[in-house]
Amino acid sequence: MHDGASPTPALRIEAVSRRFGGLVAVDGVSLEMAPNQVLGLIGPNGSGKTTMINLISGALKPSGGTIRLYGADVTGAGATVIARLGVARTFQIVRMLPSLTVLENVAAGGVFGHRRFWGAELHARTYDVLRRVGLDRAADSPVEALTYIDQKRVELARALIADPKLLLLDEWLAGLNHTELTTGIALIEALRREGRTIVVVEHVMGAIRALCDRCVVMMGGSKIAEGTPSEVLAHPEVIRAYLGDAHA
Amino acid sequence: MTAAERTNLGLAGLALLAAALLPVVGSGYWLSIGISIAMYTVLATSWALFSGPTNYISLATAAFFGLGMYTVAGGINLLPFPVLVALAALAGAVLAGVVGLATLRISGVYFVIFTLGLAELVRQLVAWGQHVMGASSGLFVLINVSDRMLYWMLLALAVLVYLVGWWIGRSRLGFALRIIGNDEVVAVHAGINTARAKVALFVIAGAFAALTGAVMAPRYNYVEPTLAFNPFLSFQVVIMALLGGAHRLWGPLLGVIPLTFLLEAISRSFPRQQILLLGVAFLLIVYFVPAGVVGLVEGAFRRRKFGHA
Numbered sequence: 257m258h259d260g261a262s263p264t265p266a267l268r269i270e271a272v273s274r275r276f277g278g279l280v281a282v283d284g285v286s287l288e289m290a291p292n293q294v295l296g297l298i299g300p301n302g303s304g305k306t307t308m309i310n311l312i313s314g315a316l317k318p319s320g321g322t323i324r325l326y327g328a329d330v331t332g333a334g335a336t337v338i339a340r341l342g343v344a345r346t347f348q349i350v351r352m353l354p355s356l357t358v359l360e361n362v363a364a365g366g367v368f369g370h371r372r373f374w375g376a377e378l379h380a381r382t383y384d385v386l387r388r389v390g391l392d393r394a395a396d397s398p399v400e401a402l403t404y405i406d407q408k409r410v411e412l413a414r415a416l417i418a419d420p421k422l423l424l425l426d427e428w429l430a431g432l433n434h435t436e437l438t439t440g441i442a443l444i445e446a447l448r449r450e451g452r453t454i455v456v457v458e459h460v461m462g463a464i465r466a467l468c469d470r471c472v473v474m475m476g477g478s479k480i481a482e483g484t485p486s487e488v489l490a491h492p493e494v495i496r497a498y499l500g501d502a503h504a
Numbered sequence: 505m506t507a508a509e510r511t512n513l514g515l516a517g518l519a520l521l522a523a524a525l526l527p528v529v530g531s532g533y534w535l536s537i538g539i540s541i542a543m544y545t546v547l548a549t550s551w552a553l554f555s556g557p558t559n560y561i562s563l564a565t566a567a568f569f570g571l572g573m574y575t576v577a578g579g580i581n582l583l584p585f586p587v588l589v590a591l592a593a594l595a596g597a598v599l600a601g602v603v604g605l606a607t608l609r610i611s612g613v614y615f616v617i618f619t620l621g622l623a624e625l626v627r628q629l630v631a632w633g634q635h636v637m638g639a640s641s642g643l644f645v646l647i648n649v650s651d652r653m654l655y656w657m658l659l660a661l662a663v664l665v666y667l668v669g670w671w672i673g674r675s676r677l678g679f680a681l682r683i684i685g686n687d688e689v690v691a692v693h694a695g696i697n698t699a700r701a702k703v704a705l706f707v708i709a710g711a712f713a714a715l716t717g718a719v720m721a722p723r724y725n726y727v728e729p730t731l732a733f734n735p736f737l738s739f740q741v742v743i744m745a746l747l748g749g750a751h752r753l754w755g756p757l758l759g760v761i762p763l764t765f766l767l768e769a770i771s772r773s774f775p776r777q778q779i780l781l782l783g784v785a786f787l788l789i790v791y792f793v794p795a796g797v798v799g800l801v802e803g804a805f806r807r808r809k810f811g812h813a
Binding site: 335 | 522668676679680682683685686687690691692693695696697698749
């Protein structure tokens with residue numbers, strides 16, 4: 257990195273598209289991110305951010321283009337394969353496993369994926385991540401008894417337990433109140449400090465400024481700007497996209 | 505092993521001992537009830553191993569049961585009975601594997617219809633095969649297996665189902681299935697190969713149903729497709745497992761016991777209205793005991809523990 261040779265990018269996307277019938281949700285987007293970075297994916301509703309997350313995590317297959325993870329071509333690979341390669345994600349709308357306890361909901365992420373634990377090791381590991389997100393006391397509760405932010409914590413813990421090489425957070429901060437937001441941002445900041453490689457889809461501007469090394473701005477399925485948070489947020493096209501022509 | 509587990513194991517051991525002694529103390533009516541209970545316990549418990557966690561309702565029990573029965577009936581003049589029973593399990597597993605790979609991608613009502621059609625398909629194939637081979641409409645199974653022996657074989661199968669179920673419950677495979685049953689999207693993003701997990705359980709359930717059919721074959725001296733592949737059997741197994749509760753290993757047994765007595769009473773007193781009355785019973789069960797007997801028992805336990813509903 258310091259000697260000028262560029263390292264293998266954690267994620268390298270080239271001209272990726274995804275069509276749903278006649279609708280082009282993602283249209284020839286290319287981007288690249290280095291390991292140990294936080295990349296923000298921002299843009300108005302319907303700009304294709306969640307589709308990008310679904311393409312990277314294997315939930316959707318691209319209609320065109322290529323996706324590489326740490327150099328390996330994973331274009332068209334399914335979600336199971338991608339998860340086993342070390343990609344973990346959260347969902348825009350939380351997905352709990354309602355008949356399982358908090359402990360089991362989190363453990364679910366650490367048995368079949370990139371790193372696999374079982375027995376006493378799984379138990380210890382699960383408690384470790386629960387403690388990280390501040391939920392160790394709720395380990396044996398049913399997940400349905402949790403508040404919304406605590407369910408989001410469960411999802412984050414489930415994604416963290418397998419020590420992902422790439423973490424995808426799809427609007428993890430959305431729907432939190434002011435106090436919760438502060439806690440939430442601190443939690444992701446801690447992940448960033450320990451050198452995790454993270455793609456965040458966010459709307460919260462404060463969080464984008466605080467968390468992201470770089471940002472990619474999407475609109476109508478295309479990439480319209482790229483740079484540091486302050487660069488892209490000052491970009492005329494971005495202002496136009498968010499606020500309309502009068503402000504640009 | 506915790507104290508509670510030791511207690512449960514002790515209770516299970518006592519129940520098994522009592523069950524094993526049934527042919528010594530009872531015969532006739534009681535032995536025939538015992539055979540039915542043991543048979544349905546194997547079928548309903550193995551059905552629930554797959555359908556309980558995944559929520560896929562399979563109506564294919566009769567297909568596997570009939571296949572097992574026909575494996576014995578077709579080979580009885582060529583190979584010893586125990587070998588045929590083992591072959592039946594293999595045949596059931598292979599059929600379940602092929603069907604599972606082809607159909608477990610489809611979900612919900614389509615899967616139900618397909619499995620129902622499967623029993624009919626296999627039945628027609630067998631009937632056609634018999635016709636082509638120039639055989640009559642059925643096959644003779646003339647070996648001597650006493651009712652006592654039959655009962656003990658079924659009881660041994662029941663023990664095997666429980667051991668396999670207990671093992672699955674503690675295994676990664678069992679955990680994977682519980683996750684799949686809750687949310688398949690979470691399951692794939694956690695790295696679970698959902699197709700493989702579902703097929704594995706479907707194969708286990710299919711093998712057990714085929715084993716049961718094979719063991720039951722000598723009870724009928726003459727085996728016909730309509731007897732072996734009776735779709736009614738598939739429905740009965742589902743009703744029993746749901747009445748008991750498909751989410752606990754011991755749940756189906758709690759449905760098997762009362763329904764076996766009910767079936768017996770209905771077929772004795774109202775032989776011509778059997779299906780009608782069973783349909784009514786099923787409606788009442790779904791309406792009044794939606795969570796199964798397990799749900800009632802666990803609900804009562806919770807109320808006692810916490811002093812409120």
